[in-house]
Amino acid sequence: MPLSLPRWAAELAAGLMLAGTGAFFLIVGGRLPPPDEAGIPGPGTVPMLLGGFVAAMGVVSALRALIRRDTAPVEIAGGKQLVAIAGLLLGAAFFESAGFMLATFLFLLGGFIWLGGADWRRAAPAAALVAAGLWYLFTKLLGVGLPYGVIGEILFR
Amino acid sequence: MTSAGFLLDGLWIALQPRNLLFCFIGCFWGSIVGVLPGLGPLAGMALLLPLTFSLDPTGAIIMLCGIFYGAMYGGSTTSILMRIPGEAASVVTCIDGYEMARKGRAGAALSIAAIGSFVGGVLSVIGLMLVAPRLADAMLAIGPAAEFTILLVALGISAFAATGPLLKTATMIALGLLLAMIGLDPLTATPRFTFGSLQLADGLSFAAMAIGLFGVSEILMSFGQTITERPKAPALREMLPNRRELKEAAMPTLRGSFIGFVFGIVPGVGHIVSTFASYAVEKSLSKRPEEFGQGAVAGVAGPETANNATTGAAMIPLLVLGIPAIPVTAVLLSALTIHGVQPGPLMIAQHPEIFWGLIASMLIGNLMLVVLNLPLVGLFVSMLRLPYGYLAPTILLICLIGVYSVKASSFDLGVMAAFGLLGYFLRLMKFDIAPLLLAFVLGDRLEINFRRALTISEGDYAIFLKGPAAQFAVVLAISVTIGVLFLRWRQSRGATP
Numbered sequence: 001m002p003l004s005l006p007r008w009a010a011e012l013a014a015g016l017m018l019a020g021t022g023a024f025f026l027i028v029g030g031r032l033p034p035p036d037e038a039g040i041p042g043p044g045t046v047p048m049l050l051g052g053f054v055a056a057m058g059v060v061s062a063l064r065a066l067i068r069r070d071t072a073p074v075e076i077a078g079g080k081q082l083v084a085i086a087g088l089l090l091g092a093a094f095f096e097s098a099g100f101m102l103a104t105f106l107f108l109l110g111g112f113i114w115l116g117g118a119d120w121r122r123a124a125p126a127a128a129l130v131a132a133g134l135w136y137l138f139t140k141l142l143g144v145g146l147p148y149g150v151i152g153e154i155l156f157r
Numbered sequence: 158m159t160s161a162g163f164l165l166d167g168l169w170i171a172l173q174p175r176n177l178l179f180c181f182i183g184c185f186w187g188s189i190v191g192v193l194p195g196l197g198p199l200a201g202m203a204l205l206l207p208l209t210f211s212l213d214p215t216g217a218i219i220m221l222c223g224i225f226y227g228a229m230y231g232g233s234t235t236s237i238l239m240r241i242p243g244e245a246a247s248v249v250t251c252i253d254g255y256e257m258a259r260k261g262r263a264g265a266a267l268s269i270a271a272i273g274s275f276v277g278g279v280l281s282v283i284g285l286m287l288v289a290p291r292l293a294d295a296m297l298a299i300g301p302a303a304e305f306t307i308l309l310v311a312l313g314i315s316a317f318a319a320t321g322p323l324l325k326t327a328t329m330i331a332l333g334l335l336l337a338m339i340g341l342d343p344l345t346a347t348p349r350f351t352f353g354s355l356q357l358a359d360g361l362s363f364a365a366m367a368i369g370l371f372g373v374s375e376i377l378m379s380f381g382q383t384i385t386e387r388p389k390a391p392a393l394r395e396m397l398p399n400r401r402e403l404k405e406a407a408m409p410t411l412r413g414s415f416i417g418f419v420f421g422i423v424p425g426v427g428h429i430v431s432t433f434a435s436y437a438v439e440k441s442l443s444k445r446p447e448e449f450g451q452g453a454v455a456g457v458a459g460p461e462t463a464n465n466a467t468t469g470a471a472m473i474p475l476l477v478l479g480i481p482a483i484p485v486t487a488v489l490l491s492a493l494t495i496h497g498v499q500p501g502p503l504m505i506a507q508h509p510e511i512f513w514g515l516i517a518s519m520l521i522g523n524l525m526l527v528v529l530n531l532p533l534v535g536l537f538v539s540m541l542r543l544p545y546g547y548l549a550p551t552i553l554l555i556c557l558i559g560v561y562s563v564k565a566s567s568f569d570l571g572v573m574a575a576f577g578l579l580g581y582f583l584r585l586m587k588f589d590i591a592p593l594l595l596a597f598v599l600g601d602r603l604e605i606n607f608r609r610a611l612t613i614s615e616g617d618y619a620i621f622l623k624g625p626a627a628q629f630a631v632v633l634a635i636s637v638t639i640g641v642l643f644l645r646w647r648q649s650r651g652a653t654p
Binding site for chain 2: 010011014018021022025028029032033037038039040041042043044045046047050051053054057058060061074075076078080081084085087088089091092093095096104107108110111112115116117118126130134138142143144145146147
């Protein structure tokens with residue numbers, strides 16, 4: 001079931017997030033060392049100016065969303081998007097510790113099953129084949145250094 | 158030495174077997190990423206960027222440029238056969254290209270697109286050859302104040318040319334500039350927004366940001382779309398257009414070259430605007446405008462030519478001013494910088510072998526693509542028959558590998574995932590993300606020149622108006638602002654541009 005919001009609520013959230021980001025740069029920029037001479041910009045001057053601008057634009061966007069109240073739905077994310085994002089985050093977290101082969105195999109297996117709707121008996125050999133093929137292509141043919149991990153150490157070192 | 162002499166030298170460099178191989182690899186990979194939905198030229202180039210580290214700068218830039226214009230060629234294949242643009246610039250080709258395919262003229266449409274792309278590519282390279290050295294000479298005279306203003310104008314134009322509302326685009330530019338501030342301050346080496354993180358001291362990784370914003374977010378967006386069309390490759394004998402089709406394509410091809418070249422020079426405008434402009438021009442000049450949308454040859458020839466002409470012209474701001482006009486050329490800028498080559502007015506004098514070698518390789522590469530793409534249509538079509546549920550995880554994985562291989566950093570993988578998510582939400586909210594990336598790339602230079610100019614003038618802001626170069630830049634900024642505001646006002650009143 002896809003998660004959807006009325007456009008005004010999504011726009012309001014986006015505006016507030018922008019305002020928060022701008023405020024962050026404005027405040028942290030203000031804490032950076034001041035310029036050596038008055039009138040000459042220092043390390044914090046430009047970030048403060050830009051942060052202030054983004055914060056102001058965020059507030060304007062949020063206010064516009066509240067005034068316009070556009071009720072058309074915006075589909076924020078469906079199951080597939082959530083699976084892909086979760087897979088990416090897990091892949092990023094375990095890419096080095098698990099090693100390329102294992103991380104890639106699991107990433108593809110999950111992807112083929114949940115994104116491609118494949119049966120695990122078809123997905124597993126396909127994932128293994130693609131993982132091995134990519135490993136060979138990138139490390140052996142193209143010379144890219146990829147993390148071995150436990151499985152790579154046992155099989156290839 | 159004259160331009161012709163330099164070009165001959167460039168041809169000699171480009172025809173070295175090693176450089177020919179790099180050109181071929183770039184064109185072939187570019188065609189593949191152009192064909193596959195979700196992998197545009199930007200992601201395709203970013204993925205191969207780490208592989209260029211071990212190459213000499215000339216070979217590296219030849220290969221990356223090959224990907225750029227190869228993807229422009231490849232994008233038309235899916236547009237014509239499946240009504241799915243392989244990359245954004247091929248959207249217009251879907252309209253009449255697909256209709257031609259439905260009438261059994263898919264082969265002719267692909268050939269016309271390929272010939273138009275070749276002509277547009279070659280003419281734009283000739284234009285690049287003529288304009289770039291002269292513009293470089295003029296640029297050598299400017300100081301930090303004028304450079305700041307020119308960079309500001311470039312960002313301003315990209316804001317006006319973006320597809321989203323002005324307010325949102327301006328916010329994206331400011332956000333891109335802010336993200337560029339993360340890391341060590343370029344003038345005082347003060348850490349900014351790093352919170353003690355060593356990974357952030359170098360700033361955010363461009364490759365992670367670019368692949369996240371464009372590659373990953375594109376995949377996430379495409380999950381919502383359903384592809385029902387089963388593409389069929391036309392037989393080789395069906396590829397030749399007939400005499401009437403060739404005649405109908407001739408003038409749109411020439412006009413498309415001119416339109417593409419002009420739009421390509423302007424920062425931020427790029428391929429999408431040039432292809433739509435070409436389509437609009439062809440429709441308005443046609444004696445049978447009712448045929449547009451029903452498989453008009455001019456509706457394929459004009460936009461496809463403009464698309465590739467823009468590619469050559471987009472090199473002018475990059476190579477001469479060091480300003481990436483579009484996100485793809487930002488990757489090229491990044492690649493050149495990694496190889497110790499600073500694009501800008503001095504590049505032609507300091508690295509003639511790269512500049513002229515690149516120009517010559519673009520001429521060769523365009524010819525290579527015509528020879529390569531038409532017989533390989535069958536291969537590309539078979540790639541498109543792969544179920545998207547299998548293709549998407551594989552593409553996401555290639556994105557992971559591409560980002561990891563730049564610095565072997567897991568942190569950058571997290572940055573990519575975060576920017577993929579950010580790009581997805583921004584696109585849902587109708588923000589144009591291209592200006593964000595352009596601003597990120599230019600942020601450093603913009604700030605350095607701003608602060609240097611004010612240091613020279615001891616805090617006097619009038620420096621931005623002093624000197625002919627600065628005044629010219631200011632006049633240009635005002636003229637462009639008025640011009641674009643006028644166009645936007647006309648569009649809002651419902652008039653066709």
